[in-house]
Amino acid sequence: MPTAAVYTCRATNWVMLVIGIPIVVLWTIISVKDPGLNNILVTAVWLISLLITAVTSTQRVTAGPVGLAVSLGPFGFPRVTIARADIAHAEIIDLPSGPWSSAGVGWRPRRGWMLALNTGPGLRIRTNSGRRVTVSMRDPAAALWAMGIAP
Known part of the structure; x- marks a missing residue:
C-alpha cells in the first residue's frame, strides 16, 4: 500500500464570501444610520452574519x-x-x-x-x-x- x-x-467557499461580505457591510451601514433600540437587534444580526461568513468561508x-x-x-x-x-x-x-x-x-x-x-x-x-x-x-x-x- x-x-x-x-x-x-x-x-474556499467563494459563493459564501461574495454573498456574506455585502450582507455584513449592509448591516454595518444600517447600524450606523439608525442608533436606538433597534441597534441591539441590528448588532446581533451583524455578529451572526459575520460569524457564519467567517466559519463557512474556508x-x-x-x-x-x-x-x-x-x-x-x-x-x-x-x-x-x-x-x-x-x-x-x-x-x-x-x-x-x-x-x-x-x-x-x-x-x-x-x-x-x-x-x-x-x-x-x-x-x-x-x-x-x-x-x-x-x-x-x-x-x-x-x-x-x-x-x-x-x-
Missing part, C-alpha cells in the same frame, strides 16, 4: 498517520480532530450539487456532522463511538492512503 506522509487540502483538511483534522474559517476555528485509532469505517462519497445538496456546515440527524463547503468528492467517517462526520475534499483516496486505510 503506498503511503503519503500527510495529505492536506484547502477549500476549510483546511489534514490527514495522516495520526488521523484527520478539519479546520474551518480563516483562523482555524472551529477545529475537528479524529484520531486514526478512533476511525471504525471510512468511505469515499460524492456530495451532490443542487438546491437540496449535501454541502454545508452543521449537524443532520441521520448523517451526523457535515463539514462540506463544496459539493463533489468527500469522505464519510464513522468512529468507534458511532459518531459520523462527512468532510469534502479534492482527493479523498489520497487522504485514506495517508491515514493508512485502503480505499
